[in-house]
Amino acid sequence: MGSEDNNSGESKFGFKDKEKAEETLQLLESHDMQYRKLTVRGLLGRAKRVLSMTKAADKVKNINEAIEVFEKWLEENGGGAANKNAKTDGDDKVETVPGLGFKDKEAAERTLKILEGRDPEYQKLAVKGLIGSSKRVLSGTKNEDKIKAIKEGVQILEDFLEKFERDNLIRLNKAYLQYSIISKLPEPNDELAAEFLSAYSGEKAKGNYKHLRTMYPKDDDETSWDIIRNKNVNELCEEMKKDDLKLFKENGEPSDIHLKLIHWAYSPQPDKLKKYIETLSTKAEKRKSAADSSDSDGGEVKKQRIESDD
Incomplete structure (x- = not known):
């Protein structure tokens, strides 16, 4: 069951309020910078998921304050630390959305x-x-x-x-599914969704959704992919709600409308979706193993026949 603190065995780290977040950063000081960044990002992600399901005003306020502490720390350490992790930090170097300002x-x-x-x-x-x-x-x-x-x-x-x-x-906020998950499922029939996934997984974005803020469809140079994606996700979610549509079929497979959402890099139940993907992988491995075993047995029988004929 979820909680407002890290429940992965490291209960000393958490985000239930500002004090807990500050205590977490102090405890992390004894670790190397790469570990600290990964841990803070992980806690930040969990905090936002918990926040999305929290209605109590006091808890919302406390978690928001904890999120602020982590975001400020990442802003100060995420890009310019000496012990920089090229994999986690390099992916964050995205183009700034143009036109933002405060001069008046x-x-x-x-x-x-x-x-x-x-x-x-x-x-x-x-x-x-x-x-x-x-x-x-x-x-x-x-x-x-x-x-x-x-x-x-x-x-x-x-x-x-x-x-x-x-x-x-x-x-x-509609968190993005990793492209590695989406790629395990059937490809979209919708041309725009297919173009979106091509952009998401392509040479520029490389699966980093932040790049989509400054990327555009081939026939639209005004509306960026992140806005188009959110519009389609919200419309599909409204359709699900209105018609009381289900996310999964009885066999655990994503429903048709769920698959449409997935093609826009979103699932309301990503953990259940990941488990389904895991079952697909397990079944594929079993089929491969059975095929390999069958080939091996067939070869042995053939060898025995040849020896018998000799």
Whole structure:
């Protein structure tokens, strides 16, 4: 059963509140940087999953504060640490979504417009990052008109963030399935979904969904793949809810509409889906083993016949 702390055997690490997150970072100081990053990212992912299922306002507030602690630590250590892990850190080097800013009211409003339809998780991180940058800019600005304009822009971003956290909009985040899971299932018939998966697994993205924020379909150079993906996922989820459709068939296979969701890199029940994929792998291994055994037995019989004839 899930909990607000790490339940993988390392209960000393957790995210139930700000204090627990800070204690976790202190405990991790004795480990090497690669381990620390992987652990913090893992805790951050679990915290967001727990948050998406939490309704109690006080728990939402506490977990959000813990998430802030981890995100700040990653921001400070994720890309520039001396003991850098090329595999985990290199994948995070993605192009910045253009047009985001805070220099005045118009820039802030344009920012929120650009963020519409994107992953809620990214919306929050982008706005928090801009607010943090604004503080550094303000500290070095003396022009009163510029200061006034920046503060007006920042106020719009802060209002957005306050509403975002008050309404717990992070619960609407649709986490991406790894392409390695999707590739084990039948390919999509829908051309746009097929193009999306090609982009997701292709040379630029290489299975890193963050790249999709600045990638576009061949026939649309205005709407990025992350927005298109979220639109299709949300429409399919609404269709499921309206018609009370099931995610899995009786034999454990994903239903038709679930498969459509999977082709947009999403599953409401990823753990159950992974177990189904594991059963497919197990069955394939058994068939291969049986075939190998049959070939071996057949060869032995043939050999015995030849020896008998001699």
